[in-house]
Amino acid sequence: MGNCMVRYTIATLLLASLSASTVMAETAPETTMTIYADRPGAIINKNVYGQFSEHLGSGIYGGIYVGENSPIPNTGGFRNDVIAALKELKVPMIRWPGGCFADEYHWRDGIGPKDKRPVRINTNWGGVPENNSFGTHEFFDLVEMIGADAYVNANVGTGSPQEAAQWLEYMTGDQDTTLVKERRANGRDKPWKVSIYAMGNETWGCGGNMRPEYYVDIYNQYVAFIKAQPGAMPELLASGDHDNQTTFTTELMQNVRGRMDAISLHYYTILGPRWENKDTATGFSEAGWINTLANTLRMDDFIKTQDSVMTAFEEKRGRGAMRKKMGLYVDEWGTWYKPAPGSNPGFLVQQNSLRDALVAAANFNIFHKYADRVRMTAIAQTVNVLQAMILTDGPKMILTPTYHAFHMYKPFQDAASLPIDIKTGTYKYDQWSVPQVSASAAKAVDGSIVIGMANLDPHNAATVSALITGAQAAQVKGKVLTAEAMDAHNTFEKPDAIYPIDFNNAKLTGNKLYVTLPAKSVVVLKLQ
Ligand code: AHR
DSSP states (O other), rough: OHHHHHHHHHHHHHHHHHHHHHHHHGSOOEEEEEEETOOOOOOOOHHHHHHHHSSSSSBTTTTTTTTOSSSOOOOOEEEEEHHHHHHHHHHHEEEOOOOOOGGEEEOOGGGSSSGSSSOOEEEETEEEEEEOOHHHHHHHHHHHHHHHHHEEEEEOOOOOOOHHHHHHHHHHSSOOOOHHHHHHHOOOOOOOOOSSSEESSSSTTTTOOOHHOOOOOHHHHHHHHHHOOOOOOEEEEEEEEEEOOOHHHHHHHHOSSOOEEEEEEEEESSSSSSOOOOSSSSOHHHHHHHHHHHHTTHHHHHHHHHHHHHHHHHHHTTTSSSSHHHHHHEEEEEEEEOTTTTTOOGGOOOOOOOOHHHHHHHHHHHHHHHTTTEEEEEOOBBSSSSSSSSSEEEEEEEEOHHHHHHHTGGGGGGOOOOOOOEEEEEEEEEEEEEEEEEEEEEETSOOOOEEEEEEEOOSSOEEEEEEEEEEOSEEEEEEEEEEESOOOOSSOTTTTTOEEEEEEEEETTTTEEEEOOSSSSSEEEEEE
């Protein structure tokens, strides 16, 4: 009851500030859009909204899994609060166990009685003991609890093709083999479904410092031995490039002999240009705001570059030579700031603000544009690590602005992308400039048209007029996420400082839509 009152008061204040922004809109140029509802394109695979959960800091231990004997309310060791929040988010896919961790992970360490599982050192993340109480069975318990698909990352750096092949048999087999019997003895009768099986991670770096040529040989060797029963074969994912690099993609497209369904791309948003130059997660300046947004928008060019490399190979081989269009899976993306003060720097803990919600929305809008190629992504990471959805502190849990952006964009999962022409002004500060409005549209599974928009300008509202061709809608509903401060964020003391509220600044007249986006906001509209 008390909490409701707080929510109501905050909502009232926010609405007041939205009206103030509306007045300021008169000074900003109008944004115009045409949304072609009569020309639906590729389906936005629900897995574009995937998540990455690594054995890193309290990303899993403490954040998701606390063990059955924990005083924190749990089911089979899984935090009830976090599981409920992830279910509500409709998380479609989880990538596990890493990251850099994957290339030192030996799956046998994480099966069987917990008191017999070996304790290792997590050499990548903080040098802390890893007791392996969360292993294969626990991972599948997690994905089954939240209704997600499983993406498993095999160990190429310190593993072997045999280890990777046997792990897949352990997970997916249903004949009476010794490995399958072992799984059954460990409590799981039915085989699990592995949707994506990745061969290594960042093989140009923590995954083995390999040259592209060397990795492609290794990839070919691994996949020659990855076998599964009919219907149980996962998609096979090769470890690819980062940022604007294309050497791995080029080499993979050229020289892979066996099955390859997709190639990964990693891109983290930092201030740059050097990796060490990171911003603080909160308390940043306007330069930090725009620099971060300008850098995150580079994702568009990076995907375009990868797409053109892949397309060139696909066209060279002729239509039909490849089983299907190669996937580009952006399985690590998001902001990377300085570690939260007082935290273990190896645990990559950071606060999460309104700026992160805009980063998320801008990336969703980019991913939708490339829906035919980018069929899966995983933000780094789900809980307590980097651009997290959820932060926990002992028994306490908060949802971040990034969680809210994902929640608002849920209708885009499995929707048909719609082409959109957009003309918008420029928001400039110091040496940076970015488009004021980022947007995308889709035809949702329920037939409605969804439009996702972010106004990147922290000072001016954006007036948007959109023409929707080929569809007539009778009503428009929506949600907005905004706040007074650029770094508005939730804390354990004030868990509801920022959350989405109903949006009433959109009007439909025939097939024209008029919207006023508040400064620094994310808005998702549903037209029915
Ligand atoms: O997400 C944190 C780390 O970033 C991952 O383990 C690694 O793949 C990347 O460098």
